[in-house]
Amino acid sequence: MPGTHPQHERTKVVVTGLGETTALGGDVASTWDAMVRGENGIRLLDDQPWTKDMPPVLGGRIKVEPGPGLEHKQRRRLSRTAQFAVTAAAEAWNDSGLDSASVRPRRVAVVVSAALGDMNAMIDGWEALKGRGWNRVPPLTVPMSMGNGAAAAVALLVKARAGVHATVNACSSGTQALTTAVELIRRGEADVVVAGGAEAPLHPLVIASFGSMRALSKRVDDPASACRPYDAGRDGMVLGEGAGILVLESEEHARRRGARSYAELAGVGVTSDAYDMVQPDPSGAGTAAALRASLADAGVTPEEVAHLNANGTATLPGDTAEAHGVRTVFGDAGHAPALSANKSMTGHSLGAAGAIESIATVLSLHHRIVPPTRNFTRLDEGLSVDVVHGGPRKLEGDQNVAVKNSAGFGGHNVTLTFRGVAAQPLIDPDLEQFL
Incomplete structure (x- = not known):
């Protein structure tokens, strides 16, 4: 269980590789650059055949399609979700500097999650069955639809033989994947774990379902x-798509091969509300408990936390509950970490969101800068959090810890605590003008 390992005995876990594809960019550098600038990746989805039969629909479609970077067989045999995952994993693996000479396949594991698997493949198969008969259903419909499809595709890419896992925890699936990865390394079952999330939810059924739930913005x-996380005028979330993959290693393994580390993933905390299938516990008690567990697992106090990357979906109950949980933990310490909500720019990519936002959290520590929350103007009365808005904010002083919050349907709460290592220059020096 997370938090049961004595600090002086357990293995430290570090982040050595990053990869992603989002509505802001086709890789880590372009996505981070756009986040720091506070750019928008959300648009009207009016160029798809299915949108003509629906009211106007918003979405965060990925900025760079994955096709050109994939082999022909991958484009044909992988679902859209899995293509995102492989694209991001290839970048992360290359970024880590790992190869067959630096790690044995039996010491490499994969944990890649998706909240929905891939709705596109399953529904396309169903439409083929209805329209053309059972013998015209694509033969790979089931493998392409499975919840572990993205994880399996990544395992094939990196030749992982220490286990392939897909942790499905709704919108906290990506962060739960990283939690599972940490435990695999701490238990000595792997030296390297390729972990994160991928999702392709921009399908009319998924959008219509969230619309019926009245969870989507009407702007x-x-x-x-x-998409206006934490803003008093928020009216719902916007769906997005993409993938975020991180390469995690034991510190000893990374040091032995001379790898660069972005940060230490020092603590994990997992709780559940047991309150409602959809609504979070309004008190934020589950969020607070996950935060406390993660900080305790990392051996740090609330006062040491410089930055909090929020779940921040821009739903009325979701942001309110999270803010109450954050206030419970940090209010007693008289400290408000700089809060940022990346979904304001990327949309909510469900099972990929926590991993994409974990990359942003790691880079905030690595470069000592917190991206702004787009569209924020005024905080709800009664809430007390420090929302970064209007432009990025430098992290001053010696605080070197950041946390990433996630929550999901079913009452899932997952918090990750990252500890920074030596700071590096900004990816793009031109970003200095925004500070």
Whole structure:
């Protein structure tokens, strides 16, 4: 269980590789650059055949399609979700500097999650069955739809033979994947784990379902300002797609091969609300408990936390519950970490969101800068959090810890605590003008 390992005995886990594809960019550098600038990745989805039969729909479609970077067989045999995962994993693996000479396949594991598997493949198969008969259903419909499809595709890419896992925890699936990865390394079952999340939810059924739930923003006339986490005028979330993959290693393994480390993933905390299938516990008690567990697992106090990357979905109950949980933990310490909500720019990519936002959290520590929350103007009365807005914020002083919060349907709460290592220059020096 997380938090049961004495600090002086357990293995330290570090982040040595990053890869992603999002509505802001096709890789880590372009996504991070756009986040720091506070750019918008959300637009009106009016160029798809299925949108003509629906009201106006918003979404964070990935900025760079995965096809050109994949082999022909991968494009044909992998679902859209798995293509995202492989694209991000290839970048992360290359970024880590790992190869067959530096790690044995039986010491490499994979944990890659998706909240929905891949709805596109399953529903396309169903439509083929209805329209053309059972013998015209694509033969790979089931493998392409499975919840572990993305994880299996990544395992094939990196030749992982220490186990392949897909932890499905709704919108906290990506962060739960990283929690599972940490435990695999701590238990000595792997030296390297390729972990994260991928999702392709921009399908009419998924969008219609969230619309029926009244969870989506109705600001279709102004896509750039539609997603407003923590803002008093927020009216719902916007779905997005993409993938975030991190390479985690034991510190000893990374040091032995001379690898560069972005940060230490020092603590994990997992709790559940047992309150409602959809609504979070309004008190934020589950969020607070996950935060406390993660900080305790890392051996740090609330006062040491410089930055909090929020779940921040821009739903009324979700942001309120999270803010109450954050206040419970940090209010007693008289400290408010700099809070940022990346979904304001990327949309909510469900099982990929926690991993994409974990990359942003790691880079905030690595470069000592917190991206702004787009579209934030005024905090709800009664909430007390320090939302970074209007532009990025430098991390001053010697605080070197950041946390990533996630929550999901079913009452899942997952918090990761990262500890920074030596700071590096900004990816793009031109970003200095925004500080």
